[in-house]
Amino acid sequence: MEAIGAVLREAPATRPYTASRPLSLESVSLDPPQPGELLVRIGAAGVCHSDLSVIDGNRPRPLPMLLGHEAAGTVVDIGTGVHDVKVGDKVVLVYVPSCGVCQFCNAGSPALCTAAAAANGEGTLLRGGSRLRAPDESSIRHHLGVSAFASHAVVDRNSAVVVGNDVPDDIAALFGCAMLTGFGAVTHTASVGPGDSVAVFGLGGVGQAAVMSAAAAGANPLIAIDPIPAKQTLALELGATHACAPEDAAAYLARYADGGVDWAFEVAGSAKVLEAAYAATGRGGATVAVGLPHPDATFTMPALSIVATNRRILGSYMGSAQPQRDIPAMISLWRAGRLPVDRLKSAELPLSMINEAFEALADGTALRQTLKPEWSGR
Known part of the structure; x- marks a missing residue:
């Protein structure tokens, strides 16, 4: 299918990003989900320093890459072999797609998954390769197994946590990185x-x-x-x-x-x-x-x-958390009024203003901005 995504082709980029515009919205080809994968229509994506660190060169990554790793959306297609997710489910996406079988996953530390670390470093999905292609058929890398600054994303099943449809996308997205990392550091690491x-x-x-x-x-x-x-x-x-x-x-x-x-x-x-x-x-x-x-x-x-x-x-990487356990637990605390996650959100912008969002993040004026694809309701 054709999707629209924010692609970074050169780094480090110079500031102000409103002038250099390091991220460009491009039409990309998105392959259908392979076995064990999901196609997700992105509802909202958070703007995080982990993305900024790729743009400014602090975290070198293979380019070109479609950025974005903190997001929520709706499942619209499912690859074979996935039996615990259905079309229409709302999911929070997480940036370490644990394999479930390495020594760290077996020890209850999925944030240290060796297979996920290798895939994230290479800009591929957990099961290998990229599902993203430019119009000339050249490959575009995935960011942390998610690439959520887009209308749609193909992710590994283990990059998604099913949550209730009562959680708005712009709030649900924040549980995938900001809350998972901060809550986990306090609760599990410390x-x-x-x-x-x-x-x-x-x-x-x-x-x-x-x-x-x-x-x-x-x-x-x-x-x-x-x-x-x-x-x-x-x-x-x-x-x-x-x-x-x-x-x-x-x-x-x-x-x-x-x-x-x-x-x-x-x-x-x-x-x-x-x-x-x-x-x-x-x-x-x-x-x-x-x-x-x-x-x-x-x-x-x-x-x-x-x-x-x-x-x-x-x-404390990813808050030493177990996303499949901790994200539902945090959402329960949010529902009970004990975690006012809504207060983290400082702005909601269309995806077309992504460079403006990163400039605000870089100069320290923004807290947690969320980007919404203008076409996410289609």
């Missing part, structure tokens, strides 16, 4: 509990998801740190007990957390911020690295402090 002290460094979509998840878990104090005042204000509304700019973080930690927290979350994708997050932990505390810095970035810390104060540094 296991934050009532009365635990928490600091969150970086208040973008994932950082705010971590704030609301830590608040739901009963964290106190919960200190939210970001240079942008509006993001500090939102964090307070989402349950943070205190919010401040980075330059004031040490004073806030000294006053409200005895100089160090139990859990510090780095959600800015910066090695320097990771150093600050580590410094914010107290004796026995743990730093959870959630953001994606440049592959060449390094950080330093006092080596003795790891042993002498029993502190830890934990990586």
